[in-house]
Amino acid sequence: MHGLINRSVQNFLNETYGKNLWRDVAGEIGLSPDGFEPMLQYPDDLTEALLDAAAGRLGKPRFALLEDLGAHLVSIEPLRRLLRFGGADFAEFVLSLDELEGRGLMALPELEMPSLVLCDAAGGRFRMQVHARWEGWVAVVAGLLRAMADDYGALALIEMEEAGYGAAGIVHVTLHDARFAEGRRFDLTQPAAVH
């Protein structure tokens, strides 16, 4: 798995549960506390061991941990900004997820992202397939969508179905109110840097 993904798990554990938990998890999987370099590749087994160790120490189901990770990704400002480029409101954002993999690959060709396929979109109800080599992605996507709904100020219900054997995971989005609350601000460009 790409270092960027491993590193975001590391940062998530560090920032959410504290340095000590991260140190214990790193020690358990034979990693120095410095952890992962974002721009290097790591064997998949290491990511599996990382998630098992974290879920085990927190006594949390793996899918719940991955949903929290998805939500945490939205708290990273540069990433939140890239996601907000998807659309002017939450419904448009969901419609744009078809293009998320393409956008991710454009940024970093070696980054392995899930392929999201919007199957139904009618009357504020969306059904999206999450195709990926790694079945955990569906939980990350569900957590990310929940946080993005908040970011847009939308009231939406996000539910997921885990990927079955040989089948894609499914995320259901029911949009109740696109303007439920004041969303977080997003401008297409950031203020020019002052030199």
Add this chain to the structure above:
Amino acid sequence: MGAAAASPAVPLSPPALARLMPMFLWLSREGGILGVGPTPEKPLAGCRTVGQPFDRHFKIGRAPCGQAQRGFAEGLVRRGRLHLTLVARPATILRGSAVDLGAAGRHGVLLNLSFGIGLFDAVREFGLTEADFAPSDLAMELLYLQEAKEAVLTELRALNLRLEQARLSAEAQAQTDPLTGLANRRALEPAIGDAVAALDRGGLPFALMHLDLDRFKAVNDSLGHAAGDRILERVARILRTETRKGDVVARVGGDEFVLLLHGVSDPCRLKELAGRIIARLEEPCLIEGAPCRISGSIGGVISSAYARPDPDRMHADADAALYAAKRAGRGRCTLAGAG
């Protein structure tokens, strides 16, 4: 709509439309294809398009739409942002919007499309050129940016690998005794710490051996430092062959060595191993043509002798055992706590 009807119409010939918006699609109100711009025409090469129903070639989103009927055109205009896919090539996404042509869409609807993020694949797959995009389209800038970014990224990727390799080799060097290639104290202490931590998780017991060479100083003084170095290299070879792959052999001083032996809890086995090492050290050998004989004294300690093993305490006990071995006449091994 009312305002649009009142303002003067924009008369555009199909060739002018093709130049201004090469990715247009002109549909009748019922969903028949009336015209296709030259660029979306390319993926449909060889297919009849004009006169065919819209859903013969296009789908809205990925779902089959089957909406080529009354009210179809209004539906497209109302949707705002459109996502279309090609029936023949479902991976190709076309993005755009539709407007009415003429009063209340009397002349159908006009769509202007773009490949969105699928631009790179589309250009590659359909052999598109600069002429396939309007000069006002930013497609060329996007392609340029992608190439430039990839070139920079390739350099950075290579730099990352070089730095990572340099880091690994610096780390290895910092933990290695340059003369013998054995571990040094910097590598040894964390390894012992790990072995103690592993005990808490149900890991195997381990043993430590402190080894001091006997008569090394005399050989060093009589044959010179270069000969002394050859002897230390020979000792390193012996220690390496007598231990297993996961064990740690460290040179921690001039003629002082520490061995971390995993999975050892039997004092007899430890004594046997120490005896073998001493016997091999004592084998006569020629160093730079001169015959020389050295020996070694060993103090050993086993983690399972402690309720709560502590590295400092174990080192101190192994040292005490080593001095007991030296006092008892050198060339022998004493175990801590074994009297």
